[in-house]
Amino acid sequence: GNSVTQMEGPVTLSEEAFLTINCTYTATGYPSLFWYVQYPGEGLQLLLKATKADDKGSNKGFEATYRKETTSFHLEKGSVQVSDSAVYFCALRGNNAGNMLTFGGGTRLMVKP
Amino acid sequence: GAVVSQHPSRVICKSGTSVKIECRSLDFQATTMFWYRQFPKQSLMLMATSNEGSKATYEQGVEKDKFLINHASLTLSTLTVTSAHPEDSSFYICSAEYLAGGINEQFFGPGTRLTVL
Numbered sequence: 001g002n003s004v005t006q007m008e009g010p011v012t013l014s015e016e017a018f019l020t021i022n023c024t025y026t027a028t029g030y031p032s033l034f035w036y037v038q039y040p041g042e043g044l045q046l047l048l049k050a051t052k053a054d055d056k057g058s059n060k061g062f063e064a065t066y067r068k069e070t071t072s073f074h075l076e077k078g079s080v081q082v083s084d085s086a087v088y089f090c091a092l093r094g095n096n097a098g099n100m101l102t103f104g105g106g107t108r109l110m111v112k113p
Numbered sequence: 114g115a116v117v118s119q120h121p122s123r124v125i126c127k128s129g130t131s132v133k134i135e136c137r138s139l140d141f142q143a144t145t146m147f148w149y150r151q152f153p154k155q156s157l158m159l160m161a162t163s164n165e166g167s168k169a170t171y172e173q174g175v176e177k178d179k180f181l182i183n184h185a186s187l188t189l190s191t192l193t194v195t196s197a198h199p200e201d202s203s204f205y206i207c208s209a210e211y212l213a214g215g216i217n218e219q220f221f222g223p224g225t226r227l228t229v230l
Contacts, residue, residue: 032216043119043206044157044221051216089156100147101219103156 002027006090006104013080013111021075021107023064023090031092033057033066033073034101038087047075047088080111116140117209119222126197127230134192134225136207142187143209147219148180151204163190197229 006023013019025031032051036044048057050066050073057064062077073090090104116139126132136146144165149157161182162170169182179201181193190209194201204226208219 036221041224041226043117043223044208046218046220049218100159100162105156106154108154 002031002092002094002102004090004092004102004104006088006107008105009087009108011107011109013109015082015111015113016079017111019075019077019080019084019109021088021090021109023073023075023104025071025073025090025092027071027092027094027102029095030068031094033064034091034093035062035064035073035075036089036091036103038089038106040086044089080109082111082113085109085111115211115218115220117207117220117222119205119207119225121225122223123226123228125228125230128198129196131193131195132197132227134194134205134207134227136190136192136209136222138188138209138211138220141209141211143190143211144187145210146184146190147208147210148182148190148192149206149208151206151224153204157206160192194227197227199229202227202229 003026034049035047037047048059050057053068055066064073064075087106087108089106091101118137120135146163148160151157160175163182163184165184171177184190206224208221
């Protein structure tokens with residue numbers, strides 16, 4: 001079945017540091033890949049997505065590139081802010097999975113001023 | 114656009130009572146809605162898929178008689194936790210499916226925190 005593995009947190013960074021959160025997946029065919037962000041006490045918000053190999057999703061300074069050869073979708077940001085502190089979830093939707101999302105375990109990011 | 118709301122945002126109830134959580138798509142029609150459960154510091158676990166006008170499809174291990182799902186209209190799905198117990202305390206999140214940019218996307222509600230005393 002489909003699965004998503006992402007690095008365990010928490011990840012603690014200083015403001016303006018470079019961020020990488022690793023995400024790898026297992027799926028048959030060509031899944032769509034997503035990053036969601038969850039701020040404290042809230043639901044999930046879609047951060048970015050990519051639907052085919054070599055696509056780059058980007059939003060709010062965050063980027064992730066769909067790498068089929070390494071089955072990865074690592075999240076990056078060049079300069080984090082305190083307001084980026086949240087939990088980040090990598091997810092995939094298989095193209096034959098009835099539109100169900102499979103989530104990674106989540107990575108908590110803490111950015112200190 | 115594509116906003117999903119949940120009500121209530123927080124609920125505290127006594128053991129043995131039932132609690133209903135509403136999930137609404139505010140500006141679009143959703144034939145499919147999903148219900149998730151999230152334990153503290155853990156990921157989301159899909160509980161069930163709710164399709165308008167038909168019975169919900171439950172994931173393995175989820176008791177359908179305990180977690181009643183009704184998708185009565187294209188903008189409303191409800192989750193009722195029946196005879197709630199402290200172990201049902203959790204964060205419940207719904208999502209609604211919407212065609213965006215040529216692919217179906219899930220838009221998530223803000224979640225409902227249930228505490229059973």
